[in-house]
Amino acid sequence: MSRANLLERPNLLERRSVVNQLLAERKEAIVVGGLGASTYDIAAAGDHDRNFYLWGAMGGAVMIGLGVALAQPKLPVEVITGDGEMLMGMGSLATVGLQKPGNLTIIVLDNEVYGETGGQASHTAGTADLVGIARACGISDARAISTMAEVEAFASAMQDVSSGPRFASIKIDSANLERVLANRDGGFIVTRIRGALGFDPI
Amino acid sequence: MHARTDAPSETAPETTPSWPEDIFAILQRFDVRQVPYVPDAGHSQLIDRVLATPSMRAVPLTTEEEGVALLAGAWAGGQRGVLLMQSSGVGNCVNMLSLTQIFRFPFLTLVTMRGEWGEFNPWQVPMGSSTAAAFELSGIKVLRASHPQEVREVVEAAAGQVYNACTPTAVLLSQRLIGAKVFTK
Numbered sequence: 482m483s484r485a486n487l488l489e490r491p492n493l494l495e496r497r498s499v500v501n502q503l504l505a506e507r508k509e510a511i512v513v514g515g516l517g518a519s520t521y522d523i524a525a526a527g528d529h530d531r532n533f534y535l536w537g538a539m540g541g542a543v544m545i546g547l548g549v550a551l552a553q554p555k556l557p558v559e560v561i562t563g564d565g566e567m568l569m570g571m572g573s574l575a576t577v578g579l580q581k582p583g584n585l586t587i588i589v590l591d592n593e594v595y596g597e598t599g600g601q602a603s604h605t606a607g608t609a610d611l612v613g614i615a616r617a618c619g620i621s622d623a624r625a626i627s628t629m630a631e632v633e634a635f636a637s638a639m640q641d642v643s644s645g646p647r648f649a650s651i652k653i654d655s656a657n658l659e660r661v662l663a664n665r666d667g668g669f670i671v672t673r674i675r676g677a678l679g680f681d682p683i
Numbered sequence: 684m685h686a687r688t689d690a691p692s693e694t695a696p697e698t699t700p701s702w703p704e705d706i707f708a709i710l711q712r713f714d715v716r717q718v719p720y721v722p723d724a725g726h727s728q729l730i731d732r733v734l735a736t737p738s739m740r741a742v743p744l745t746t747e748e749e750g751v752a753l754l755a756g757a758w759a760g761g762q763r764g765v766l767l768m769q770s771s772g773v774g775n776c777v778n779m780l781s782l783t784q785i786f787r788f789p790f791l792t793l794v795t796m797r798g799e800w801g802e803f804n805p806w807q808v809p810m811g812s813s814t815a816a817a818f819e820l821s822g823i824k825v826l827r828a829s830h831p832q833e834v835r836e837v838v839e840a841a842a843g844q845v846y847n848a849c850t851p852t853a854v855l856l857s858q859r860l861i862g863a864k865v866f867t868k
Contacts, residue, residue: 513756533759538782541752548756548764551717551740572745573752580742667785671759680761683789683849 492627493654496590500561501526502629503588503636508557510639511549511674514663515542515562517597519590523561524663530677534663534670540569543587547577550585553678557584557639564591564605564650571614577646578619584642587615588635592655600655615648622647702834702860703728706793709835710765713842715791716740717757717764719750725795725861726767747772748779751790758788763846766792770814770855771807780821783851790823790851791841801863811858818853829857 500522504512513533514520520534533549535542546560567589577585593606605611615623626632626649635649664670672682706729710718718733719742720726733741744750750766757764768776773794783790797804798811815825824844828837837854844850 511760533756537785538752538779540748541755541779541782544749544752545756545759547742548717548753548758548762549760550756551742552757552760552762570749570752573749575745576742576749580740667782668787671755671786671788674759675761678761683847 493592493652494627494629494632495656496522496592496653497525497658498629499590499632499651499653502632503559503561503639506636506640507531507559508640510557510559511553513542513546513549513558513560513562515539515560515566517563517566518658518660519562519566520663521658521661522590525661528664530673532663532670533674534665536663536665539566540573542566543570543573543577546585546587547573547580547582550582551580554582554584555642556678557586557642558582559639560585560587562587562589563596564589564593564603564611565595567611568604568609574615574618574620574648578615581619581646583645585646586639587620587646587648589648589650590653591650592653594655596655596657600657605650611650612648620646620648624649626651699728700831702828702831703732705835706838707732709838709842710739711736713846714763715765715842716762717742717753718767719744719753719764720767721747721750721769721772723767723769723795724864725769725856726793729793730767747775750792751776751779751782754790755782755786755788758786763789764791766790768792769795770797770811773814773817773853774810777817777821780818780823780851784822787849789845789849791845792823792853793838793856794853795856795861796858797864798858800858802858803864803866815853815855822851824850824852825855826852827855827857829859831860834860 514523542562550558754764798807841852
């Protein structure tokens, strides 16, 4: 985003502060990050044995979250991804809307650009309204969040495993921050989550 | 939820085949809990059984790749699953199939074949012709059943190597088995 645009929109939130706030009181939650900056944000908030980092599989974050959520209906499952990743898996919002898992929360950190690839504008910078899309897919609790007070309230609402699915789009600034490299060994990540839930390796 | 509407079945034979029942029994025995699918006429009997079974969660998808990701999440959460699709959906999955190598989770898919054995629709032929190779290039083992009496042992072998050895496997259910779709005006 150009400097002029930033000046026009001075109230964008800072992504690391948002994710820190979302995860500060995560308790038993399992957290899935989309590939790219959202996974770095989750790692920056602190490594955790219930973190599901993605370094690929673009468009798959919500569906991975749904699979975990259906398997563990008593645990909060939180997908934190970016606008580009969400756009690639938009159909998964329709799939979630049909399944209605009460414990699933989807958060899009929307900076309106593909930050990993040079900052090209995404569809949300133009015409696509992800909140409207989520709602139209049957996720009735779909909202746009623009203040840290709302982030804090939403973080606490995510602990309720009976009132989801819920969706939030949080407009963030498009600053490229230093990468915090999450673990990228898929076997380790999955085995660690399963271990935290009490499941043995095969 | 989401039961099949009573559209004329694409391939329904005159008598109900028993091999979908064989598959269902195997899935139950292996404690398969999540069953994502993009519908196909060849899977309709199995889908109806899953939809009617409380211990199984049928998950209709908008595109087949969703099912690959869903099963990775299911495994992380402690459940087994199986992805039901037709051959034309396999190409939709290709990048997402990376997850089977990255996470080494038990990935089983049952694929009804089109584009072979008396196919009427030329649009089915290209993907049907590359289905097995696409899986193999993606590191997925391919087994095939072409006759009703072999479905049980093929699916049983597949389920065994998937759930016991985390060997990602696709079972191709031949068009010869399910019957070529008949197009009438």
